[in-house]
Amino acid sequence: MKKKKDFNMQLDPVPRDFRVMVDESARDYGEREAYIVKTKRETSTEPAEYRHVTFNEFKQETRILGTALLDLFPQGSHIGVMGESRYEWCLSYLSVACAGDVVVPVDKELNKDEIHHVLSESGACCIIVSDKVYAKALKDALPELPNVKLCVLMDRGDEPEEQPESGAELTRFETLMEKGRELLKAGNTAYDEVTIDPEAMSVLIFTSGTTGVSKGVMLSQKNILTDMTSVLQCLDHSCEDSMLSILPIHHTYECTTTFLVSFRMGARVAFCEGIRYIGKNIAEYKPTMLMLVPLIIENLHKKIIEKAKATKLKWFGFRFLMGLSRFLKHFGINAGRTFFKSAHEALGGRIHLVVAGAAAMKPEICKDLETMGFKMRQGYGLTETSPILCVNRDSGNEYDSVGPAMPGIQIRIADPDDEGRGEIQAKGDNVMLGYYNNPEATQAAFTEDGWFRTGDQGRMDELGRVYITGRIKNIIVTNTGKNIFPEELENKLEDIVYVKECMVWGVNSGDDGQEDTKVCVTVFPDYDAVKAAAQEAGETIEGEEVLHDVAARYIWGEIKRVNKDLPAYKRICGLELLNIEFEKTSTNKIQRFKVKHDMAALRK
Numbered sequence: 117m118k119k120k121k122d123f124n125m126q127l128d129p130v131p132r133d134f135r136v137m138v139d140e141s142a143r144d145y146g147e148r149e150a151y152i153v154k155t156k157r158e159t160s161t162e163p164a165e166y167r168h169v170t171f172n173e174f175k176q177e178t179r180i181l182g183t184a185l186l187d188l189f190p191q192g193s194h195i196g197v198m199g200e201s202r203y204e205w206c207l208s209y210l211s212v213a214c215a216g217d218v219v220v221p222v223d224k225e226l227n228k229d230e231i232h233h234v235l236s237e238s239g240a241c242c243i244i245v246s247d248k249v250y251a252k253a254l255k256d257a258l259p260e261l262p263n264v265k266l267c268v269l270m271d272r273g274d275e276p277e278e279q280p281e282s283g284a285e286l287t288r289f290e291t292l293m294e295k296g297r298e299l300l301k302a303g304n305t306a307y308d309e310v311t312i313d314p315e316a317m318s319v320l321i322f323t324s325g326t327t328g329v330s331k332g333v334m335l336s337q338k339n340i341l342t343d344m345t346s347v348l349q350c351l352d353h354s355c356e357d358s359m360l361s362i363l364p365i366h367h368t369y370e371c372t373t374t375f376l377v378s379f380r381m382g383a384r385v386a387f388c389e390g391i392r393y394i395g396k397n398i399a400e401y402k403p404t405m406l407m408l409v410p411l412i413i414e415n416l417h418k419k420i421i422e423k424a425k426a427t428k429l430k431w432f433g434f435r436f437l438m439g440l441s442r443f444l445k446h447f448g449i450n451a452g453r454t455f456f457k458s459a460h461e462a463l464g465g466r467i468h469l470v471v472a473g474a475a476a477m478k479p480e481i482c483k484d485l486e487t488m489g490f491k492m493r494q495g496y497g498l499t500e501t502s503p504i505l506c507v508n509r510d511s512g513n514e515y516d517s518v519g520p521a522m523p524g525i526q527i528r529i530a531d532p533d534d535e536g537r538g539e540i541q542a543k544g545d546n547v548m549l550g551y552y553n554n555p556e557a558t559q560a561a562f563t564e565d566g567w568f569r570t571g572d573q574g575r576m577d578e579l580g581r582v583y584i585t586g587r588i589k590n591i592i593v594t595n596t597g598k599n600i601f602p603e604e605l606e607n608k609l610e611d612i613v614y615v616k617e618c619m620v621w622g623v624n625s626g627d628d629g630q631e632d633t634k635v636c637v638t639v640f641p642d643y644d645a646v647k648a649a650a651q652e653a654g655e656t657i658e659g660e661e662v663l664h665d666v667a668a669r670y671i672w673g674e675i676k677r678v679n680k681d682l683p684a685y686k687r688i689c690g691l692e693l694l695n696i697e698f699e700k701t702s703t704n705k706i707q708r709f710k711v712k713h714d715m716a717a718l719r720k
Contacts, residue, residue, distance in 0.1 A: 127524030130345045130545075133312040133337045135214045137380055142175040145355055145382040150174050152386045152401065153203045169203065171382070177207055177293070182215035183307040184296035185242070188266065191216040191310060194239050194320065196264075198222035198254065199246030201365040201387050204270040204289055206375050208244045213318050213337065216310040220320045221366035224249045225683045230330070231257045234322045238332060238552070239263055244289065247271040258283035268292055314338040320552055321368060323499050323599065332552030333499050335368075343502035343546040344377050346522035350507050351493070352469060353405065355382030360403040362388040362412070368503040369474045369597065373407045373495075395462070402464035410477045411595035411632055413470065413492075417481045420459050420488070441487045452489020459488055471495060473504070474597025476584060479515035486515075494518050496582065498570060500561070501525075502546040505570075506582045520580040528567065529576050536575040537585050541567040592622035594633035598685045605678075605686065609637060612674040614649070614667060616642040617698055619706050623690070636690030637675070640697050641667040660695075668693055 131137045141150075147170050156165035169177075185195065195217050197208045212219040220238045222231065224246075231253055235243065240263065245254055247269050258264060260283075267284040269276065276286040299306075312318075318337045322330040359378045363370035378385045386401040388394055394412070424434035437455040444451045453460055460467065470485070473495040482492045491510075496518035497503035505527060508519035521527040525544035532538035547568045550558035561569055574584045592600040602620035609618045617640040622633045646667045650657050657663050672691055679687040698706040 127342070128345050128349055130338070130341050131380075133314045134210055134318070134341070135310075135312060137341065137376075138175050138178060138210060138214060141379055141382060142171045145171040147172060148355065148382060149384045150379065151203050151206070152384060154387075154389070157389075167203075171379075174207070174379075178211045178214050179307055180293055180296035180300065181207060181211035182296070182310075183299050183304055184292045185212065185217060186215050186306045186310070187295070187299055187304065189217070189241055192218065193241050194218045194220055196220040196222050196235055196238065196240040196243035196245075198224055198243060198366070199249050199270055200224065200390075201361040201363070201370070202246070202270070203387065204244070204246075205365055206379075206385075208270075209371070209375070210379075214310075214312070215307060216312055218317055218320055220322075221371065222322075223364065223366050224252075225364075225685075226253065227681055227683065228253050228257045229681075232260055233330060235261050235264055237330075238320050238322070242266040242268065243284070244268040245270065247273075312337065314341070317549055317552075321366070321499055331554055331557055334549040334552050335502055336549055339502045339546050339548060340372060340376065342524060342544065343372060343497075343504055343522075344380055346524050346546070347373060347377050347504055347507070348381060349523050350509060350519075351405075351471070352491075352510070353381050353383065357381070357383040357404045358401065358466075359383055359385045359405055359407070360388055360397060360401050361385055362394060363407065363409060363474075363597070367474065367597065368499045369497070370407060372503060373471065373473070398462075398464045402466050404466045405469045405471075406463075406467060407471050407473065409474045409595065409597040410472050410481075411475075413472055413477065413485070414481055414595065416463075417484060420456075438484070438487050441489070445487070450489055452487055454489075456488040460490075469493065471507070473497070475593050475595055482515040496584065500548040500568060501542055501544075501570075502548070505540075505542050505544075505546075512579055512581065514581055514583075517577075517581040517583050520582065527576070527580075527582060529574060530563070530567070530569075532575070537573055538575075540570045540572045540574040540582065540584075542570060543567050592620075592633065592635065594622070594685055595624070596632055596685065600633075600635060600686055605635070605637070605682075605688065608678050609639070609675065609688075612671060612678075613645050614642055614671050614674065616640050617706070619698065620688070632685070634689045635686060636692065637688050638692045638694060638698075639671055640694045641671060643667060646670055664693060664695070 131140060149168050150171045151169040151174065153167040153169060154164055155167050158164035195212045197205055197219055199205050209219050220240050222234055226234065243254065243264055245267065250269060258267060264284045267286050268289055269286065270289045272290055273288065275288055275291060279286055314337045316336055317334040319335040319340065320332050321335065322332050359374050361370065361374045365371055365375060374385065388397045425431045441452045441455055467490065469491045471493045477494050482494065485492050493508040495504050495507040497505040504522060505525055506519045506521050508517065525542060525546060528541050529536065529538040530541050541563065543566065563569065572584060574582050576582050592602060594600065600622065605620045606618050609615055618637050620635060620637045622635055624633055643663060646663065647657060649670060650666050655666065657666055668691060675688050675691065
């Protein structure tokens with residue numbers, strides 16, 4: 117199954133569409149296990165129960181669900197899928213796409229207003245959602261979404277007794293499946309007669325915008341299948357592999373690399389039950405490959421180091437074995453799996469590949485884990501590119517590089533400076549069709565000669581390996597792969613009466629001992645408004661120091677109110693005050709790179 121890796125290898129043939137992919141996987145792997153689904157958690161007295169879904173069963177269930185959807189909505193309808201990483205999500209995604217409809221993956225962490233925006237802008241007529249996510253935010257948003265006619269709850273249970281007074285009709289996933297079975301039994305062939313246009317929009321996924329208005333990225337099945345085919349040529353894999361889906365599955369990184377790639381290569385997928393269950397689920401399912409974000413990998417590394425530092429003797433032994441392992445690697449001997457057996461056993465004992473994506477990985481951590489016997493690889497891409505553009509290979513792997521472009525993809529550095537740094541631009545059949553109903557943004561995203569502008573700065577070496585050197589845009593990328601646009605938060609904060617100017621920024625993991633990126637804000641207060649409010653409250657302000665403290669207290673109180681309506685990863689965690697205005701350009705824009713961040717001044 118393994119192929120010799122070459123930076124300039126040609127792209128393998130790409131399946132015509134998702135239905136061909138499903139058919140081929142069922143043909144090649146038929147009765148092999150495609151998914152293992154926990155149907156009942158273990159208790160103190162009873163073991164867990166599982167359902168083992170074969171490739172043949174999955175193919176049949178996509179036909180069942182697709183038939184039911186086509187009976188309810190015309191082909192080409194937009195249908196949302198929202199929930200945790202789970203079997204019903206995967207089945208819904210491919211059933212919608214294989215029925216010739218457009219699937220709209222929705223982030224389960226969105227608040228009511230963000231859900232309203234995505235579902236109204238996408239024109240979704242149906243949303244398939246887990247019960248937990250429905251109760252959290254979707255339930256309140258649905259009455260204001262007249263375009264959504266049906267809401268399908270994923271969990272098993274009785275049919276909802278109380279339909280909402282307004283908004284979408286509620287039904288159960290299993291009810292829809294039963295409807296599909298009955299239609300097929302009665303001879304309905306609508307699903308079988310669907311012709312899919314592989315170059316038309318099939319997936320519509322919304323990403324955050326700089327003004328707080330998200331943009332819908334239009335992806336075709338050709339886009340995604342091209343990227344999948346490239347990924348499969350760059351990584352060691354076989355149908356004997358097993359994956360654990362840990363990351364949010366609506367994210368294109370997890371959706372493409374874990375869900376879709378695994379299905380095409382005949383590997384098994386299990387689903388993590390949540391962040392706090394990662395260790396337990398890894399021990400339970402014993403995966404052979406993991407697609408992770410840097411934060412999870414860094415936490416793993418941190419735990420290994422902490423354990424090694426338990427005593428001076430252990431720390432000396434650890435460093436000695438690390439040095440010996442590095443020495444032996446020069447002779448092609450990988451002794452890490454033997455020297456650090458306990459670390460491998462903590463990850464189930466079968467991991468042969470770990471891929472980091474969606475955010476920058478620290479080179480020293482990659483190097484350490486490789487020394488311990490783990491094969492570490494980094495990738496780079498964007499939602500707009502389906503998403504992977506570059507990935508490290510087995511040969512020529514550089515820890516501070518994201519690797520060369522994958523087969524079938526072109527990368528260039530536009531207008532490089534004296535050090536070879538410029539905007540990373542891409543071309544290939546994996547690049548999006550454009551932004552939904554937004555021709556201006558689509559035009560701005562491409563150069564005149566058709567190259568996609570990533571908005572990221574980087575350089576390329578003589579072997580074509582890409583090195584990310586900075587962000588052209590102001591986006592903050594958290595260690596968990598989330599994108600945060602400062603302007604979105606600044607717009608909210610500038611509505612605070614005590615804030616005259618502000619700039620949002622991020623502190624990366626390790627800078628302050630925190631696990632994930634911390635979102636902070638530097639504010640130039642409206643001191644007159646602060647004084648007026650203090651006077652009204654009967655507070656006496658004597659001196660600049662007291663004024664500074666009162667301003668910080670008032671502003672922080674308002675920030676906490678703003679935070680309540682934000683997803684956890686966007687919440688402001690630190691505040692710094694300025695006594696003078698920010699330095700600005702001639703167009704009155706804050707010169708962000710000149711702002712000095714004094715971490716000692718952060719307030720919680």
